[in-house]
Amino acid sequence: MPHRWGMAADLDRCNGCGACVVACAAENNISTVGAEQAALGRAKHWIRVERYWEGEFPDVRLKFRPVMCQQCDNAPCEPVCPTYASHHTDDGLNAQVYNRCIGTRYCANACPYNVRFFDFFNPSWEKPLQLQLNPDVSLREVGVMEKCTFCVQRIKAVTVQVAAEDRELKDGEITPACVQSCAAKALVFGDLNDPESEVSRLSHSPRGSKLLEDLGTLPKVTYLPRDTEA
Amino acid sequence: MKAIYGLYTHGASAQSAVDRLRAAGVADKDITVLSPEPREDLALSHMHSRTYMWHFACLGGVIGFSAATALAYISETSWPLNVGGLPVVAWWPNLIIMFELTMLGAIVATIITLIVSAGLGVTRRGIYDPEVTSGSILVGVENPPDSSVDAFEQALSAPPGARVKKI
Amino acid sequence: MSTSSPALPASEQVRSDLLRPLLQTSWKFYVLVAFLGAIVVAALAAWVTQMTLGFGISGIRWPVYWGFYVTNFVFWIGISHAGTLISAILRLVNAGWRRPVTRCAEVITAFALIIGAMFPLIHLGRPWLAFWLFPYPSERMIWPNFRSPLVWDFFAINTYLTGSLLFLFLPMLPDFAIVRDRATGMRRRIYGVLALGWRGTPTQWHRLETAMQIMAVAIIPVAVSVHTIVSFDFSMAPVPMWQTTIFGPYFVAGAIFSGIAGLIIAMAILRRVLHLERYLHPVHFQNLGKLMLVMALLWGYFVFNERLVTYYGNGASEMQVFWRTQRLTFAPLYWTMVVCNFVLPLVIMGISRFRTITGCVIASIGVVIGMWLERFLIIVPSLGHKYLPYSFGTYSPQPVEIVITVGTFAAMTLLYVLFAKFVPIISIWELTAVQHPSPALIPPATAEHPLGETHA
Numbered sequence: 001m002p003h004r005w006g007m008a009a010d011l012d013r014c015n016g017c018g019a020c021v022v023a024c025a026a027e028n029n030i031s032t033v034g035a036e037q038a039a040l041g042r043a044k045h046w047i048r049v050e051r052y053w054e055g056e057f058p059d060v061r062l063k064f065r066p067v068m069c070q071q072c073d074n075a076p077c078e079p080v081c082p083t084y085a086s087h088h089t090d091d092g093l094n095a096q097v098y099n100r101c102i103g104t105r106y107c108a109n110a111c112p113y114n115v116r117f118f119d120f121f122n123p124s125w126e127k128p129l130q131l132q133l134n135p136d137v138s139l140r141e142v143g144v145m146e147k148c149t150f151c152v153q154r155i156k157a158v159t160v161q162v163a164a165e166d167r168e169l170k171d172g173e174i175t176p177a178c179v180q181s182c183a184a185k186a187l188v189f190g191d192l193n194d195p196e197s198e199v200s201r202l203s204h205s206p207r208g209s210k211l212l213e214d215l216g217t218l219p220k221v222t223y224l225p226r227d228t229e230a
Numbered sequence: 231m232k233a234i235y236g237l238y239t240h241g242a243s244a245q246s247a248v249d250r251l252r253a254a255g256v257a258d259k260d261i262t263v264l265s266p267e268p269r270e271d272l273a274l275s276h277m278h279s280r281t282y283m284w285h286f287a288c289l290g291g292v293i294g295f296s297a298a299t300a301l302a303y304i305s306e307t308s309w310p311l312n313v314g315g316l317p318v319v320a321w322w323p324n325l326i327i328m329f330e331l332t333m334l335g336a337i338v339a340t341i342i343t344l345i346v347s348a349g350l351g352v353t354r355r356g357i358y359d360p361e362v363t364s365g366s367i368l369v370g371v372e373n374p375p376d377s378s379v380d381a382f383e384q385a386l387s388a389p390p391g392a393r394v395k396k397i
Numbered sequence: 398m399s400t401s402s403p404a405l406p407a408s409e410q411v412r413s414d415l416l417r418p419l420l421q422t423s424w425k426f427y428v429l430v431a432f433l434g435a436i437v438v439a440a441l442a443a444w445v446t447q448m449t450l451g452f453g454i455s456g457i458r459w460p461v462y463w464g465f466y467v468t469n470f471v472f473w474i475g476i477s478h479a480g481t482l483i484s485a486i487l488r489l490v491n492a493g494w495r496r497p498v499t500r501c502a503e504v505i506t507a508f509a510l511i512i513g514a515m516f517p518l519i520h521l522g523r524p525w526l527a528f529w530l531f532p533y534p535s536e537r538m539i540w541p542n543f544r545s546p547l548v549w550d551f552f553a554i555n556t557y558l559t560g561s562l563l564f565l566f567l568p569m570l571p572d573f574a575i576v577r578d579r580a581t582g583m584r585r586r587i588y589g590v591l592a593l594g595w596r597g598t599p600t601q602w603h604r605l606e607t608a609m610q611i612m613a614v615a616i617i618p619v620a621v622s623v624h625t626i627v628s629f630d631f632s633m634a635p636v637p638m639w640q641t642t643i644f645g646p647y648f649v650a651g652a653i654f655s656g657i658a659g660l661i662i663a664m665a666i667l668r669r670v671l672h673l674e675r676y677l678h679p680v681h682f683q684n685l686g687k688l689m690l691v692m693a694l695l696w697g698y699f700v701f702n703e704r705l706v707t708y709y710g711n712g713a714s715e716m717q718v719f720w721r722t723q724r725l726t727f728a729p730l731y732w733t734m735v736v737c738n739f740v741l742p743l744v745i746m747g748i749s750r751f752r753t754i755t756g757c758v759i760a761s762i763g764v765v766i767g768m769w770l771e772r773f774l775i776i777v778p779s780l781g782h783k784y785l786p787y788s789f790g791t792y793s794p795q796p797v798e799i800v801i802t803v804g805t806f807a808a809m810t811l812l813y814v815l816f817a818k819f820v821p822i823i824s825i826w827e828l829t830a831v832q833h834p835s836p837a838l839i840p841p842a843t844a845e846h847p848l849g850e851t852h853a
Binding site for chain 3: 037040041042043048050051052067076079080081082083084100101102103104105106108109110112113114117118119120121122141142143144145211212215217
């Protein structure tokens with residue numbers, strides 16, 4: 001049976017530190033755009049920590065929600081792409097093929113989660129950030145759409161290794177950068193087709209819910225919200 | 231090319247010239263009529279009004295439809311990618327492509343039929359006189375047999391206002 | 398719609414009046430062409446700059462990824478519905494008053510479509526790869542995705558553009574022959590080629606008119622499909638206030654609406670500049686004005702439907718966009734649009750005393766502005782307010798977008814001016830043919846018209 005990659009985010013654990021955001025940018029060669037462009041809304045955060053306040057002052061509570069590509073099974077971004085840059089892989093990922101992208105930005109408009117980012121300029125890094133580029137991840141030129149891949153380069157590296165060693169994949173063997181860097185262990189990644197995996201267990205948790213579930217996009221990221229006060 | 235023709239400012243005169251040529255034994259297909267605008271009010275306009283243009287347009291539509299169906303089906307099955315959970319051969323979206331190419335086929339077929347059947351695009355052959363585009367109707371016969379030139383000239387110059395030319 | 402038509406001048410007069418712009422050129426023409434050309438060059442330079450420096454010099458940003466360019470795309474494709482569609486309908490019903498109007502209208506279609514079709518290229522991140530939309534077996538072994546509305550656009554616009562250009566070109570053949578026979582030298586040779594050896598035999602006339610009938614029948618559904626598919630670009634995406642089945646007819650109605658407005662403006666300018674007072678009569682403007690009044694009512698009806706259903710459904714994200722346009726940030730633009738598209742045409746076109754040429758032009762300018770705003774208000778507020786409040790955003794156009802937008806209006810005018818310079822802007826043969834109506838086209842006598850109405 002093919003793998004079906006999924007993630008779970010335990011919002012009870014997330015403290016909004018932002019380590020996942022930094023790790024993601026480092027792992028995936030996400031170019032920095034500078035303060036001016038970031039203020040315009042051109043910053044690229046494949047994963048972002050959304051911050052919401054609840055309640056009336058002074059009785060306010062802060063809530064965090066890490067949002068990345070939800071790798072929907074019914075992804076609105078895919079069919080609208082004229083060149084198949086955005087399509088579904090056999091293991092359930094929303095692939096984004098940069099070389100095929102011509103930059104219509106239609107996928108980003110169709111995405112209800114706004115997790116797709118456009119390269120408005122050719123990539124550049126403030127020194128010395130260019131020294132830590134990841135050789136496993138391709139750079140994106142101007143005019144291309146990019147987004148969270150669940151660190152597909154790591155998934156591939158491990159599955160190839162596992163196949164070479166002719167053994168079963170162990171749960172937790174693959175860790176995307178955000179999962180790896182999460183000190184509070186709020187993010188869990190794994191195979192949803194493996195009923196024993198932790199992500200499978202969490203995704204069937206009664207606490208679990210999907211983001212904008214009623215749109216029918218069938219996301220593969222499960223959010224476990226804080227238990228509200230009983 | 232030899233030819234004899236008359237120029238007429240009035241439709242009735244031109245019609246009369248055509249009728250006289252017919253009476254002189256010229257077949258319809260040998261009579262050349264040129265008019266500055268469509269003259270459907272005159273019988274001479276209806277000499278060659280049978281056309282299969284509508285049929286060819288429909289044929290073009292069928293060809294366009296088939297081409298679109300084949301294009302959509304073959305390209306989708308030869309490059310079968312899952313997008314958004316839609317079927318690989320998704321007929322609802324394909325209907326749009328099929329419709330557009332049907333219409334394109336009909337339009338192109340119409341144009342080709344027009345160009346071929348109206349003899350367009352070829353270097354100008356046959357009688358022509360620039361006075362036609364200034365408002366005169368031309369009625370004439372190309373390569374008239376020498377024996378009947380006089381009879382044709384008589385026929386062409388009989389209607390009022392006729393100006394007969396020979397080349 | 399009135400089928401009566403005012404008397405037209407005699408054939409010889411028609412020919413000399415309508416050929417005058419081709420044969421005489423004043424210095425004003427060169428000044429105008431240079432002025433418009435400079436703006437077009439500036440717009441092209443802006444586009445090249447955008448490609449060189451990066452798309453970031455535009456105002457597009459996360460999450461509003463479509464802005465002025467797509468607004469212009471929808472707007473110009475809408476304007477293109479002026480011509481071919483209106484002219485095809487008028488030809489099919491054989492409305493006599495159409496004759497001086499059809500070509501001015503069809504030209505708008507051809508040029509507005511070319512300009513509109515530029516925008517999907519201008520707005521592309523990597524426009525140099527746009528040819529990947531062509532369905533050809535490339536070395537990449539990848540076909541385009543026929544499930545993408547953008548590919549539907551590609552097919553629809555290409556079909557419409559091909560059809561419209563041919564629809565415009567066919568009735569020009571006899572007119573090219575007229576110019577050919579009166580011109581000398583180089584010009585004679587060029588028009589001779591363009592006329593495709595037109596002579597004017599009964600066969601040619603009959604085939605030409607049959608072809609025009611078929612083209613008219615084919616082009617009407619294509620025109621409807623084009624703007625429906627443009628609306629699909631929006632309604633296929635799960636974006637608040639986009640995903641609605643009303644968009645197809647709503648967009649088509651809006652397109653015809655703005656198209657008529659564009660046509661009225663073009664006709665008024667032609668009438669003034671080329672002294673066509675004897676051909677473009679107040680009755681033409683009145684008839685088109687009445688048509689525009691109907692479309693204004695239809696537009697209002699669609700907007701009311703769209704708004705009421707959203708309001709009643711009371712979905713959280715839809716209401717965000719709803720109030721954003723109705724009362725908040727975009728309210729000034731929204732209410733300007735309502736005034737321009739509904740109040741203004743209703744008042745001016747609804748009261749017969751105001752339905753003069755000036756009145757029609759004022760209402761049309763309002764409609765053109767209003768319809769541009771309508772497209773902007775469909776695109777930007779929705780994209781800025783999709784679902785997650787954290788990702789709300791806004792958009793403001795940057796100089797490059799404004800220059801290109803202004804440039805397209807200049808390009809439209811320039812192309813129109815050049816066309817009117819080289820081709821009789823009113824079909825000469827169709828006007829002279831008025832004096833010889835086909836008996837088949839004369840309707841039987843009625844009590845109102847005891848002699849039978851002449852379809853002049």
